[in-house]
Amino acid sequence: MAASASDHSLAVAGRLGNNDVKLHIAMFPWLAFGHILPFLELAKLFAQKGHQISFISTPKNIHRLPKLPPNLSPLIKLVKLPSLNLPNDAESTSDLTREKVPTLKKAHDGLQDSLSNFLRSSKPDWLLFDFMSYWVTDIARDLGIPNAYFSIFNAACLGYVGAEFPDYRTEPDDFVRPPRWVPFRSTVAYRKYEVSRLFKELSGTQDGEDDVPLLYRFFKALRGCQVVAVRSCWELETEWLNLLSDLLGKPVLPIGQLPPAPPSNDNEEDENDESWRSTKRWLDLQPKRSVVYLAFGSEAVPSQDELTEIALGLDLSGFPFFWALRARSDSAELPAGFQDRTRERGIVCTSWAPQLKILDFVPKLTLHKH
Incomplete structure (x- = not known):
């Protein structure tokens, strides 16, 4: 056979x-x-x-x-x-x-x-x-x-x-509970606010x-x-x-979780990367466990209200921060004056951020939000 x-x-x-x-x-x-x-x-x-x-x-x-x-x-x-x-x-x-x-x-x-x-x-x-x-x-x-x-x-x-x-998944409410074919107890389901954004794709x-x-x-x-x-x-x-x-x-x-490999200690590569060198110098100057690190991923597109709330929270906190913000030309804008007020204690990185290298400074970080 x-x-x-x-x-x-x-x-x-x-x-x-x-x-x-x-x-x-x-x-x-x-x-x-x-x-x-x-x-x-x-x-x-x-x-x-x-x-x-x-x-x-x-x-x-x-x-x-x-x-x-x-x-x-x-x-x-x-x-x-x-x-x-x-x-x-x-x-x-x-x-x-x-x-x-x-x-x-x-x-x-x-x-x-x-x-x-x-x-x-x-x-x-x-x-x-x-x-x-x-x-x-x-x-x-x-x-x-x-x-x-x-x-x-x-x-x-x-x-x-x-x-x-399935034929029965026709309304947003159909996605806020586990599907019928799951035979064991599960809480895996979308929240209603998540479905409102994704319903057309899911349905x-x-x-x-x-x-x-x-x-x-x-x-x-x-x-x-x-x-x-x-x-x-x-x-x-x-x-x-x-x-x-x-x-x-x-x-x-x-096949496993496939965590990324730790960053290499390639001093020559670091020396050729001006963006990382300036970030590293800034991190070296910060007190232990003082830096707020925010990164929501390259796919996340915050609304104007969301962006404003995050920025004002960072502004009022008084903490040093590194914000990996993948800005796009037609996306929401930071509040007026935010970068001027926080220039001495924060970095807003709108290009590709070397996340693994930044996380290598964990003793400096107080929050990683992703």
Whole structure:
């Protein structure tokens, strides 16, 4: 009897942990650094076992990746697909407002031919992809490449969404309680204020111009992949991992939390980074446990009221602070005079902040909000 696709995928997955078998693994994350960086950490993990990695993205995103460890860089090939030709050279969600992300999705979908050509010529043993690239499963099937959807979300998140969109989830209130297919006690659900922002995406009714709905991408990726790799572990999510495997009818492999590696003590690299040198000098001058550190991520777009409340709170607190604020040209503005009043005791960083290096100064920090 011929082995099933799942049997074959499990066999290949088992080989990933075998130091005697070296594989060529292609990895293609969605164009958001909250996705790209976990993929990169997984690439490093595979490379540590001696596997050859082709890490695929667009030129600007490849350029913005953190420096690879010298012992792993020979095993991780950074593959640049064509630029997206979007305004202002946008190539990731951090370059755009939320309203303009559909243009990034459309441009990303236009990379199918380039990716297919690379996979055809390089012939990887394994392909890991992100759910936004739902069309990858068709390419992999046509080329005979085993594939896995690597989820940066944990098993509870995937289990909450389920394997297909149910008919009964038609109102926002349907998302504030655990779904019917969860057989164990759970409090995993959205809060009402969260649903109000996300309902169109969650319900599958979001349909921007020339855009494929988010959940269509998600469910097609789940159906088309042979294996689901989850950023989780058995010790944390035993019930959810078992449920997810039952719902999908295919292997679900927890691959760990993939915390980023500690920053290297690369003095030469630090000397060449003026932004970090000035930040480090400032941190060195602050008293122990005095600095308030705020970072809400590159995807968070605060309203004007939210931004004003945070700024006024920092202003009135009197504490030194470092605020990683990913400002965009049409986003809300800081209150008038805020930066002048706090210039001597605070930093508002509107570019990419070296978070790991900043957190290395934990004795200086009193709060990390993310």
